[in-house]
Amino acid sequence: MNIKDLVPGAEGKIKDLAKFSVDNIAHLVNTYGPRPCGEKGETDAQLDMLGTMETLADEAKRDTFKVNPDAFMAFVPLAGTCLIGATGTSLAAAYTGKKALNAVTGGLIGAALSAVVGEFVLYKEFLDPFFKEKTSGNVYGIRKASGETKKRIIVSGHTDSAPEWVYTYKLGSKGVVIVAGYAVVGLVATIGATVASLIKPDLAKKLALAELAFLPAYGLLYKFTDSKHYVPGASDDLSGSMVAMSVMKFLKENDIRFEDTDVITLLTGGEECGLRGAKAFFKQHPDLVSDNVDTAYIGFDTVRDMDFMEIYTGDMSGVVKNDKQVAKLLQNAAKDCGLDVETGTIPLGSTDAAAASQAGVKASCFVAMDPAPARYYHTRLDTVDNLCEDTIEKGINIALNAVATFADEGLPQA
DSSP states (O other), X not given: OOHHHHSTTHHHHHHHHHHHHHHHHHHHXXXXXXXXXXXXXXXXXXXXXXXHHHHHSSEEEEEEEEEOGGGGGGHHHHHHXXXXXXXXXXXXXXXXXXXXXXXXXXXXXXXXXXXXXXXXXSOOOSSGGGSOOEEEEEEEEEEOOSSOOOEXXXXXXXXXXXXXXXXXXXXXXXXXXXXXXXXXXXXXXXXXXXXXXXXXXXXXXXXXXXXGGXXXXXXXXXXXXXXXXXXXXXXXXXXXXXXXXXXXXXXXXXXXXXXXXXXXXXXXXXXXXXXXXXXXXXXHOTHHHHSOOEEEEEEEEEEOXXXXXXXXXXXXXXXXXXXXXXXXXXXXXXHHXXXXXXXXXXXXXXXXXXXXXXXXXXXXXXXESOTTTOTTTTSTTOOGGGOOHHHHHHHHHHHHHHHHHHHHHOXXXX
């Protein structure tokens, strides 16, 4: 269903919502600055957004949850430390012939890979017990159905911002690939030297010396992110948060209440530290899965680059499968806006839709960002001046079409 068929003059109203979104993002960034998970900036911005939500929704609330935000990206320097140690023990094994040192090398490599897989690939709370606990929150508002609730749709964005990715800022979109690739080649060299020391000691000595060339790569991992400088996060992801907020605002201002469908706007905290907010939300609200109400989740994360719109059926670097029907709902909604948006899998990283999918909720996510990644991604360049109001307008239109179609017809066949 095209929202224009439901509300006369909808096009102009959506344009106004895009301006509202940009103005509100500017207010949040200029007033509260960067929003590290569990810090004052995130909390104050969420309370501001809660105040707006209370004027729009039938019910509005901020749930709090405990989180260890510094744990997520700690896998990077931890891997660097383990690989420096592995280089040392591998070199010692090659020149002393002490095979027991190979076990130490293997253990260090295993620790590095476990941290990477645990935190970044699987988004588990792998390192969390070793870091300080803080309090973050999720803001949500509900617009209830006029009759018995048979369906529910959640429209979501995240409110926190990330620590700066140093090499993306300094070297551009390929910065992360260069540094990470350098370290991965070093890892392969260390594994090769370790194996060689067991079967070909002379070759092991040569490979062990070659390993020294990769020590700078492991040192670079210590500066992968700058935890002292968090980014403004205007596009990533206040743009998605405002798309979600705009849906509630449009329904309120046009007195739209669906007969059997609740609409929820969800603004999560802690997405940048491992989807912690979305994970907490679904744990705190198990009824969203168990109450036999057909529930769909549509996320909006970084609504900026018109030429790079994509809908994720594969999430968490391909480890998690999102729902194809929800993806089709978003695709059809985009077509109603005159846009042909492809589905795909996020190459590296994840969105809150993965947490919803893991919780058993049918979910997908709409993203409009150059996956290279964009130069502004997780850098100080993600400013209000870099927002694209036209893309935000398209995102709002897609969200409204998806919500209206879901309320009218449910999920389409994939």
